[in-house]
Amino acid sequence: MADSNLAFLSLILLFPLSLLVFLYVIVSPKPVRIPIKGRHVFITGGSSGIGLAMARQAAAEGARVSILARNRDKLEEAKQSIHLSTGIDVAVFSADVRDFAAVKAAVEEAGPVDVLVCNQGVFVPQELESQELEEVKFMIDVNLMGTFHLIKAALNGMKNRRDRGPASIAVMSSQAGQVGIYGYTAYSASKFGLRGMAEALQQEVIADNIHISLIFPPDTETPGLEEENKKRPQLTSIIAASSGAMKADEVAKKALDGIKSGSFIVPCNFEGLLLSIATAGLSPQRSYLMAFVEVVTAGIVRLAGLCFQWNWYGSIEKWHAQKK
Numbered sequence: 001m002a003d004s005n006l007a008f009l010s011l012i013l014l015f016p017l018s019l020l021v022f023l024y025v026i027v028s029p030k031p032v033r034i035p036i037k038g039r040h041v042f043i044t045g046g047s048s049g050i051g052l053a054m055a056r057q058a059a060a061e062g063a064r065v066s067i068l069a070r071n072r073d074k075l076e077e078a079k080q081s082i083h084l085s086t087g088i089d090v091a092v093f094s095a096d097v098r099d100f101a102a103v104k105a106a107v108e109e110a111g112p113v114d115v116l117v118c119n120q121g122v123f124v125p126q127e128l129e130s131q132e133l134e135e136v137k138f139m140i141d142v143n144l145m146g147t148f149h150l151i152k153a154a155l156n157g158m159k160n161r162r163d164r165g166p167a168s169i170a171v172m173s174s175q176a177g178q179v180g181i182y183g184y185t186a187y188s189a190s191k192f193g194l195r196g197m198a199e200a201l202q203q204e205v206i207a208d209n210i211h212i213s214l215i216f217p218p219d220t221e222t223p224g225l226e227e228e229n230k231k232r233p234q235l236t237s238i239i240a241a242s243s244g245a246m247k248a249d250e251v252a253k254k255a256l257d258g259i260k261s262g263s264f265i266v267p268c269n270f271e272g273l274l275l276s277i278a279t280a281g282l283s284p285q286r287s288y289l290m291a292f293v294e295v296v297t298a299g300i301v302r303l304a305g306l307c308f309q310w311n312w313y314g315s316i317e318k319w320h321a322q323k324k
């Protein structure tokens with residue numbers, strides 16, 4: 001009796017243990033730490049919201065920080081506010097990410113980048129039927145093409161960086177870049193596009209010791225969100241409320257921690273963690289523990305995802321019924 005209990009016990013322990021060992025051996029690429037102290041961190045959209053919070057935190061941690069955005073006054077204001085809270089001066093660059101020549105000139109003037117944070121982004125929520133194509137193109141151009149411009153402009157310098165230490169390209173996506181959300185046809189497309197780019201690019205730059213992080217925040221209290229809320233369709237707000245709102249400082253902290261730990265996927269809250277497991281797909285995973293969680297919970301998390309869809313389609317149906 002005791003023997004069969006023991007055999008049973010070792011069997012149920014053996015399975016997870018051998019899975020852990022197996023994953024420990026195979027997860028690739030391997031874990032990496034990316035220091036930011038004393039290194040050059042270049043942040044786009046660094047004059048407002050999440051980007052500004054990241055610039056402030058990176059400066060406080062001893063990085064040399066450059067920020068890029070269009071509006072010079074907002075850039076100066078950001079510089080002063082970072083100086084006031086940290087005593088550190090950041091370099092500012094005014095450029096529109098849609099203008100490749102301007103981006104290239106700014107990146108060259110700033111000097112070789114160790115950590116590139118492509119955070120600029122625009123979001124105008126509206127049903128596709130009533131959204132102008134101009135506005136669709138605007139989101140794709142700034143969010144997706146703008147990030148291509150930045151990476152093309154910075155990559156050569158990053159490859160030839162002096163210290164040869166691990167470098168990072170971080171890309172700001174959104175939870176709307178993990179799941180399509182009502183009112184975000186263009187925005188979600190721009191953010192999903194970034195994921196495909198990031199997955200492919202990681203394979204291309206791993207040999208140069210460059211590591212990609214994709215950050216997926218939920219609604220975050222920023223000047224951008226305040227603007228967005230003025231025209232957000234009700235259903236967009238209802239569905240987005242499935243994931244709570246965060247403060248810009250909290251998201252910035254998650255983002256920087258994710259970059260420093262070399263994580264490919266960086267969720268920002270608990271719903272975000274569920275979303276990353278549900279949408280893990282074939283993206284790289286450096287942590288054998290997270291890989292274990294993904295493998296073991298895949299089925300149940302898919303079930304949770306289907307429950308969310310049930311709830312969302314219920315809201316959509318109710319909303320249409322009320323409209324009639």
Ligand SMILES: NC(=O)C1=CN([C@@H]2O[C@H](COP(=O)(O)OP(=O)(O)OC[C@H]3O[C@@H](n4cnc5c(N)ncnc54)[C@H](OP(=O)(O)O)[C@@H]3O)[C@@H](O)[C@H]2O)C=CC1
Pocket residue numbers: 044045046047048049050051068069070071072074095096097098119120121122123142146172173174175216217218219220221222223224225
């Ligand atoms: N806030 C939220 O709820 C969420 C935001 N995100 C993402 O996080 C990122 C930052 O968002 P958030 O902090 O709210 O944004 P904000 O609107 O507060 O700030 C946007 C920043 O990007 C800059 N920017 C905008 N367009 C361009 C451009 N064409 N060229 C260069 N810089 C530009 C802005 O400066 P300027 O206008 O002077 O150029 C500003 O510095 C975005 O990518 C967004 O999609 C993701 C999930 C949730």
Ligand SMILES: CCCCCCCCCCCCCCCC(=O)[C@@H](N)CO
Pocket residue numbers: 123174175176179181217218219220225228239240241242243271272274275278301302304305308
């Ligand atoms: C498996 C279970 C998963 C459960 C969680 C599902 C939650 C999804 C909510 C998506 C919210 C999208 C907010 C986008 C915010 C944004 O990007 C705009 N504010 C523009 O910046």
